[in-house]
Amino acid sequence: MVAEDENTDEIFQEMEVEDPFCLESSPLKLTFEDITSAAYKIKDGVIKTACTRSHLSSVVNMELYLKKDFVQYTGSFKERGACYALMMLSDEHKRNGVISASLGNHAQALCYHGKRLGVPVTVVMPTVAPIIKIEACRNFGATVIIQGFNMKESKHIALKLSKEKGIIYINGYDHPHIMAGQGTVGLEILEDVPDADAIVVPVGGGGLIAGVSLAVKTLKKNCKIIGVESDRVPSFTKAMEHGSPITVEGKSTLADGLAVPRVGCNAFATAAGLVDKMIVVTEEWISMAILRLVESEKCVVEGAGAIGLAAALSGTLDEFIGKKVVLLLCGGNIDTSILGRCLDRGLAIDGRLVKFHATLSDRPGGIAELCRILATIGVCVKDIIHERAWLSDDVFSVRVKVVCETRDLRHAQLLQEVIKKNYSSSVFGNIPLPKVL
Numbered sequence: 080m081v082a083e084d085e086n087t088d089e090i091f092q093e094m095e096v097e098d099p100f101c102l103e104s105s106p107l108k109l110t111f112e113d114i115t116s117a118a119y120k121i122k123d124g125v126i127k128t129a130c131t132r133s134h135l136s137s138v139v140n141m142e143l144y145l146k147k148d149f150v151q152y153t154g155s156f157k158e159r160g161a162c163y164a165l166m167m168l169s170d171e172h173k174r175n176g177v178i179s180a181s182l183g184n185h186a187q188a189l190c191y192h193g194k195r196l197g198v199p200v201t202v203v204m205p206t207v208a209p210i211i212k213i214e215a216c217r218n219f220g221a222t223v224i225i226q227g228f229n230m231k232e233s234k235h236i237a238l239k240l241s242k243e244k245g246i247i248y249i250n251g252y253d254h255p256h257i258m259a260g261q262g263t264v265g266l267e268i269l270e271d272v273p274d275a276d277a278i279v280v281p282v283g284g285g286g287l288i289a290g291v292s293l294a295v296k297t298l299k300k301n302c303k304i305i306g307v308e309s310d311r312v313p314s315f316t317k318a319m320e321h322g323s324p325i326t327v328e329g330k331s332t333l334a335d336g337l338a339v340p341r342v343g344c345n346a347f348a349t350a351a352g353l354v355d356k357m358i359v360v361t362e363e364w365i366s367m368a369i370l371r372l373v374e375s376e377k378c379v380v381e382g383a384g385a386i387g388l389a390a391a392l393s394g395t396l397d398e399f400i401g402k403k404v405v406l407l408l409c410g411g412n413i414d415t416s417i418l419g420r421c422l423d424r425g426l427a428i429d430g431r432l433v434k435f436h437a438t439l440s441d442r443p444g445g446i447a448e449l450c451r452i453l454a455t456i457g458v459c460v461k462d463i464i465h466e467r468a469w470l471s472d473d474v475f476s477v478r479v480k481v482v483c484e485t486r487d488l489r490h491a492q493l494l495q496e497v498i499k500k501n502y503s504s505s506v507f508g509n510i511p512l513p514k515v516l
Contacts, residue, residue, distance in 0.1 A: 100250065100253075100255060101343060102344070109259060109262070109349045111297040113256075114263060114293065121166070121263065124158075135375050135388070142402065143405075144272050145376065146264065146406065146407045148408060149381075150411070152191060155187075155384075155411070157184045158188040160258065160261045161249075163259055163260035167256050175245060175246045176201065177248070178203070178241050178244075178246050179200075179202055179203070180203045180227075180230060181251050182205065184412055186212065187212060187216060187219070193221060200219075200220075203226055203233045204224070205225075205232065206228060207229065224240075252283060253344065261287045261290035262293055262294040265278070265291035266294050266298075268291075276303065277303040277304075277355075278304055278405045279391070279404060280305065281384070281407060282307060285342040286346050288315070288350050291304065292354055306354050306358070307387055309338070309365065310359040312338045312340060314340055315342050315354075315357060319357055332362065333369075333417070333421060334385075335383070358395045358396070363428050365386055366428060367392055368385035369385045372408070378411075379418065384408040384410045388406055429487070430488030431484060431487060432482065432483075433507070435481055435495070435498060436480050437479055437481070437498060438502065440476065441467065441474075446463070449481070449502075453483060453494075456490075457486070460481060463480070463481050465477050466480070
């Protein structure tokens with residue numbers, strides 16, 4: 080069922096509703112026993128995912144291992160926390176159901192396990208939520224409320240409904256049971272790679288790194304915990320600098336699953352003293368990481384899932400060269416259109432997708448001559464667009480935009496040299512790469 084309401088303004092005129100499980104005045108710190116309890120209870124409800132050595136180890140000069148949690152049924156690690164939180168409800172609360180606000184992964188995980196465990200689930204999703212994720216939640220039998228311009232508004236609405244209907248609100252990253260469930264990833268990693276030197280964890284609201292850091296540091300104190308965020312929403316990094324959660328101005332990012340402008344108070348209280356280092360990466364490196372995982376590992380992951388590899392590729396993990404490093408591929412729910420854009424951007428950054436403009440003769444054979452030149456150096460043409468009307472040259476000329484595929488950056492540079500030699504008016508697009516691999 081989908082419900083819509085346009086009276087959002089009236090709701091926001093009322094007093095802010097607090098989440099009783101996430102109070103900044105009295106944050107709740109996770110314990111190791113919480114995580115071991117979660118591991119026992121959810122073992123039959125979620126997949127124990129593989130943690131295998133990566134083909135990309137030689138690229139970054141580390142012994143890389145990939146924890147592939149994107150293969151969970153709904154495509155992300157969020158199932159761990161959602162499953163445990165639902166299992167820990169009292170019988171009365173299980174009958175009444177739960178409510179949450181989410182753009183996607185948490186909502187899908189909660190709806191799936193709600194259906195599996197017989198717990199009614201209501202999710203409030205903002206109007207910007209992808210239709211495919213809304214439909215996924217509906218298909219699990221959940222009540223889906225499309226209301227709120229952004230996550231802040233949707234969360235407020237969900238908390239208000241929670242109070243009115245007497246049902247439990249489950250925060251997607253800061254509820255204690257959610258954090259405990261996410262921490263089971265750390266236990267599994269150490270089971271498969273007991274001598275890991277570092278574990279790289281994507282950071283959004285902080286629930287995942289809180290659970291993983293506590294689990295790992297309890298069992299192996301000398302294993303480094305590295306958090307990674309997009310430079311467009313560095314909320315945990317700013318919180319560490321400030322000493323407490325602080326709201327940052329977020330921008331759109333490929334790692335949309337990590338775009339949380341303020342980290343959870345419980346998550347921060349748990350993780351702040353356990354995280355060894357925070358790293359921020361740019362969009363270019365996230366695109367490159369998605370491309371590398373598709374090509375080398377045959378893994379299709381979302382931006383949040385690729386951000387650990389982005390850190391390794393960017394050189395910010397060079398202190399671990401020659402050591403064992405585990406990257407957590409936390410999610411694979413990427414829209415196909417976004418995936419296509421990421422792959423194209425990654426190819427452009429890699430010097431394998433090149434764009435240039437050139438002015439050439441519009442007489443028969445002009446285009447054929449250009450294609451012949453490209454063929455002699457092994458360049459494949461992907462697209463050619465003609466422009467005749469807005470030229471300052473003679474009417475017998477045509478301006479063309481060419482997008483072509485090259486083998487690597489060196490091949491792209493050869494292409495540029497050859498084209499500039501034959502077409503003096505040619506202009507090449509810049510390769511948006513901060514550091515050549």
